[in-house]
Amino acid sequence: MILGALGLIALIAVGIRIAGGEDAWILQHLYALPALWAALARGTTGGAIVGLVASLVQSLGTFPLIERAGVSWVALDGIISLATPMTLGVTVGKLADQSRGRAIQLDALLEIQRSLAVAGPLSERLTEVAGLTRQALGVDRVRLVLEAGGDIPVAASAPGNFWPSEAGPRASATPCRRLVLSLDAGQGRVGALILERDGDLSAADRGRANALAAHVALAVENARLTEHQRHFARELEEKVAGATRRLRELDQAKNEFLTIASHELRTPLTALQGFSELMLTRQVPPERAQKYLGHIHTEAQRLGRIVGDLLDHSRIESGRGAELSPVPLDLGSIIEANVEIFASQHPRHHFDWPGAATVPALCADRDAVDRMLKNLLSNAIKYSPRGGRVRVEAGLAQDRPGMVELSVEDDGVGIAAEALSRIFDPYVRVANPETSTASGLGLGLSLVRGLAHAHGGSVEVESLPGKGSRFRVLLPG
Amino acid sequence: MRLLTQRLAIDRAPRASAVAGPLLLVAALTGLGVAVGLAGPALPGSGPGLGHAFASGVVHAGFLSAGWILALGGLGRWQGPAIRGSGALVIASLAGYFSPAGAVSYLFIPLILARDAAVWHIRLERAGWCLPRDRRAPFLGAAAGIFLGVHMLFTASLMLGYPVTVPDGRRYLAAVAYDIGASAVTAEWLFRGAIFSALWRRWSFWPAAAASTGLSLMRYLLDPALPRTAELMAGAMFYTLLLGLGSCALRGWSGSLLPGYLATVAFFSAYRVLHV
Numbered sequence: 204m205i206l207g208a209l210g211l212i213a214l215i216a217v218g219i220r221i222a223g224g225e226d227a228w229i230l231q232h233l234y235a236l237p238a239l240w241a242a243l244a245r246g247t248t249g250g251a252i253v254g255l256v257a258s259l260v261q262s263l264g265t266f267p268l269i270e271r272a273g274v275s276w277v278a279l280d281g282i283i284s285l286a287t288p289m290t291l292g293v294t295v296g297k298l299a300d301q302s303r304g305r306a307i308q309l310d311a312l313l314e315i316q317r318s319l320a321v322a323g324p325l326s327e328r329l330t331e332v333a334g335l336t337r338q339a340l341g342v343d344r345v346r347l348v349l350e351a352g353g354d355i356p357v358a359a360s361a362p363g364n365f366w367p368s369e370a371g372p373r374a375s376a377t378p379c380r381r382l383v384l385s386l387d388a389g390q391g392r393v394g395a396l397i398l399e400r401d402g403d404l405s406a407a408d409r410g411r412a413n414a415l416a417a418h419v420a421l422a423v424e425n426a427r428l429t430e431h432q433r434h435f436a437r438e439l440e441e442k443v444a445g446a447t448r449r450l451r452e453l454d455q456a457k458n459e460f461l462t463i464a465s466h467e468l469r470t471p472l473t474a475l476q477g478f479s480e481l482m483l484t485r486q487v488p489p490e491r492a493q494k495y496l497g498h499i500h501t502e503a504q505r506l507g508r509i510v511g512d513l514l515d516h517s518r519i520e521s522g523r524g525a526e527l528s529p530v531p532l533d534l535g536s537i538i539e540a541n542v543e544i545f546a547s548q549h550p551r552h553h554f555d556w557p558g559a560a561t562v563p564a565l566c567a568d569r570d571a572v573d574r575m576l577k578n579l580l581s582n583a584i585k586y587s588p589r590g591g592r593v594r595v596e597a598g599l600a601q602d603r604p605g606m607v608e609l610s611v612e613d614d615g616v617g618i619a620a621e622a623l624s625r626i627f628d629p630y631v632r633v634a635n636p637e638t639s640t641a642s643g644l645g646l647g648l649s650l651v652r653g654l655a656h657a658h659g660g661s662v663e664v665e666s667l668p669g670k671g672s673r674f675r676v677l678l679p680g
Numbered sequence: 681m682r683l684l685t686q687r688l689a690i691d692r693a694p695r696a697s698a699v700a701g702p703l704l705l706v707a708a709l710t711g712l713g714v715a716v717g718l719a720g721p722a723l724p725g726s727g728p729g730l731g732h733a734f735a736s737g738v739v740h741a742g743f744l745s746a747g748w749i750l751a752l753g754g755l756g757r758w759q760g761p762a763i764r765g766s767g768a769l770v771i772a773s774l775a776g777y778f779s780p781a782g783a784v785s786y787l788f789i790p791l792i793l794a795r796d797a798a799v800w801h802i803r804l805e806r807a808g809w810c811l812p813r814d815r816r817a818p819f820l821g822a823a824a825g826i827f828l829g830v831h832m833l834f835t836a837s838l839m840l841g842y843p844v845t846v847p848d849g850r851r852y853l854a855a856v857a858y859d860i861g862a863s864a865v866t867a868e869w870l871f872r873g874a875i876f877s878a879l880w881r882r883w884s885f886w887p888a889a890a891a892s893t894g895l896s897l898m899r900y901l902l903d904p905a906l907p908r909t910a911e912l913m914a915g916a917m918f919y920t921l922l923l924g925l926g927s928c929a930l931r932g933w934s935g936s937l938l939p940g941y942l943a944t945v946a947f948f949s950a951y952r953v954l955h956v
Contacts, residue, residue: 255922258922259831262831262835262915262918263834263835263838263839264839265914266835266836266839266840266911266914266915266918267839267840267911269910269911269914270840270909270910270911272910273910274910278910278914281914282914282917282918285918375805375806375935376805376806376808376810376813376877376935376936377932377935378880378881402885402932403880403884403885404884405884
């Protein structure tokens with residue numbers, strides 16, 4: 204194209220030469236055309252080169268004209284027309300470059316918005332945005348710093364090394380212009396855009412940079428809002444899924460509870476009905492009647508315990524809490540009595556109780572402590588179907604100053620890690636083939652936790668499947 | 681964070697008082713030297729050529745000294761390099777007057793300047809006192825100067841009828857030595873190195889180039905050696921304008937004064953064969 208413009212210059216020169224005469228020099232104004240052509244096609248560089256060549260060719264005729272005319276209006280016209288091709292080439296070339304720059308900027312803006320609209324952390328896309336900004340503004344270095352919502356802002360540079368020298372700025376033959384722009388969006392400042400160019404950063408460049416910064420700020424804000432919405436939707440989805448899963452578990456637990464509760468209630472009821480019917484319909488000898496009455500009493504007690512557990516659980520669940528009457532009590536004697544009862548009832552298990560010597564004084568509700576211990580011992584027996592050792596300990600908690608701990612440890616089937624978080628929930632019974640025949644409503648541990656919390660204490664568990672479990676009740680001393 | 685702690689490289693304009701005083705002093709001394717040179721013919725035992733030679737040396741010495749003051753921005757001790765360069769210029773100018781062979785002493789001026797500039801090379805890098813970034817730049821500069829020179833010879837000889845001759849080789853070489861050691865050196869050092877570089881840091885390229893080229897144009901138009909005919913004045917304006925703008929563009933593109941210097945030397949080497 205530049206060659207074409209140079210050819211046109213030669214054509215005009217030849218045309219003027221052929222036309223000859225004084226008046227033919229009016230055609231010198233045609234030298235502006237190739238400069239214009241080159242400027243539109245190749246921008247400032249093309250316009251300047253072709254304009255310079257046109258001026259140089261034109262000068263071959265202009266100087267003799269000035270020589271002939273002397274200092275006159277004709278000479279002045281010659282000088283002005285001599286400057287015209289180059290001036291026109293540079294000016295129109297700059298306008299053409301600006302127009303192309305705007306088109307590139309628009310493309311870059313669309314690319315920036317597309318890039319920021321992609322899902323994923325904003326920090327990962329900043330480098331691409333910085334590169335696009337650099338391309339759009341034609342600067343040498345770009346750095347984007349954004350508030351990440353936390354303490355540390357995220358930053359990206361194009362090219363990667365924004366600071367050419369670690370030692371800081373030094374003298375350079377080319378001036379380096381730096382522009383720091385605030386990225387302001389509707390919600391306030393979202394970050395900063397730093398531009399550097401070796402050479403000029405004209406007013407037009409600054410205007411373009413400001414416009415681009417405003418668009419980048421909006422795009423970043425939109426990307427953040429979109430990311431926030433995505434995050435919120437994901438969280439909501441997870442919460443709904445969790446709640447649905449929990450509802451399913453509760454529904455399943457309720458069904459299991461109804462089955463177990465009806466079975467647990469029916470067993471003593473059947474015995475009560477059977478023995479009372481026998482005594483009502485038949486002549487029973489006094490010693491046998493005494494025995495039957497004993498059975499009726501035992502089953503009635505069992506029924507009473509079940510109903511008591513249900514009532515306590517209901518009270519705890521409704522937030523009313525257990526009715527406690529804290530009194531100074533001898534924890535050692537309570538443990539000793541329970542260990543003795545359980546040892547007599549379960550000969551296959553070996554109970555370890557070091558004795559009451561090291562047990563500190565405790566102020567708590569006697570009945571609640573007794574029931575917590577009974578539940579823990581009952582569980583230890585229930586989940587050690589092959590017998591084994593049950594170790595009971597009490598003392599000051601080493602890791603919790605001011606707390607008294609009561610622990611029950613067994614060598615039973617243990618609890619899987621994933622089930623540990625659920626075992627204190629009501630109606631939950633962890634499935635295990637070895638303990639499938641064990642009776643119970645799944646309320647024991649829930650009641651232990653409720654009673655411990657009612658005292659201002661807590662319950663902890665450690666367990667290894669196949670190795671056993673250790674429950675630890677912590678109560679304020 | 682580094683972004684917040686990094687020191688910004690901000691170019692601060694030198695304080696006017698730091699520059700104005702030395703510049704006024706240099707202008708006064710230059711004026712005095714020129715007056716002495718022009719008054720020389722009135723002194724007994726001296727011809728008019730000697731006085732003009734002295735004045736020419738003093739003017740170039742003034743340009744060189746002003747270049748030092750502006751390039752150092754009022755900082756540093758500019759007096760030493762300015763006195764050494766000025767003395768060498770006046771001596772070379774007088775030596776050139778007495779014998780064309782004496783003009784060889786002009787060739788020492790760039791060496792003296794280079795020796796003094798080596799002390800301040802980091803600061804003078806801002807004024808373009810460094811090697812070009814692109815190795816092709818010196819060739820491009822020389823080519824641009826040759827092209828403009830040839831074009832000027834072509835226009836002057838074929839279109840205006842001025843003869844192109846080299847009647848005395850020694851005088852031609854003496855004139856070229858003057859261009860190499862005085863005219864081109866002081867023009868590039870002051871107009872492109874000190875003035876254009878300083879203005880470019882505060883304005884954009886075109887205003888800085890226009891201002892520095894305008895000043896260099898004045899320097900050539902005020903030169904009493906330039907014939908005062910309309911076509912030669914117009915031609916001088918035209919070529920000096922192109923040469924000045926071209927040197928600024930070469931300085932900006934390459935980061936160095938060397939390509940512009942070579943362009944000026946090449947152009948004036950061609951100019952010296954034109955008999956005006």
